[in-house]
Structures are given as C-alpha cells and as structure tokens.
Amino acid sequence: MDLSDCIRVKLSGGPDWVPIPVVWEVKSLEAEPKVKILCGNAYEHFDFSGCYSLYEGEKLPVYRWCRRTYVAE
Secondary structure, three states: OOHHHOEEEEEEOOOOOOOOOOEEEEOOOOOOOEEEEEEOOEEEEEEEEEEEEEEOOEEEEEEEEEEEEEOOO
C-alpha cells in the first residue's frame, strides 16, 4: 500500500506515561474503525469517535483511547 493512499487520524487519550503518537495513518475509516498500537508489552486500542478535530491546520478524524491489552507470552 502506498502511504499516499492513507488517511491521517488524530489519536486522543490514553495513559500519560505511554509514548503514543498524536497522528496515525489508516487505510480508511471504514476499513479500520479501530487502531491497535504496540507499546512495550501492551497494545493501546483506539476507536473512531465519529468526531473531527483541527490539528496543525488539518481537519482529522479523532480516534479515542478505549483500552489496553497485554501481549500474550
């Protein structure tokens, strides 16, 4: 997949001590209504909120943090 085909989204929420990027890229809102990001030994989960927010002059869909799960060993 070409990166130019991706949509930039804004990630919101989550634990303050977890280094989560502010902007993430997804294929489409329909294809990826949920985002799962590996952070250390856990996954941070975000769901599309249905809202949009301005970020650096760009209107981006907002994905809000909803939970954490841990990597199975």
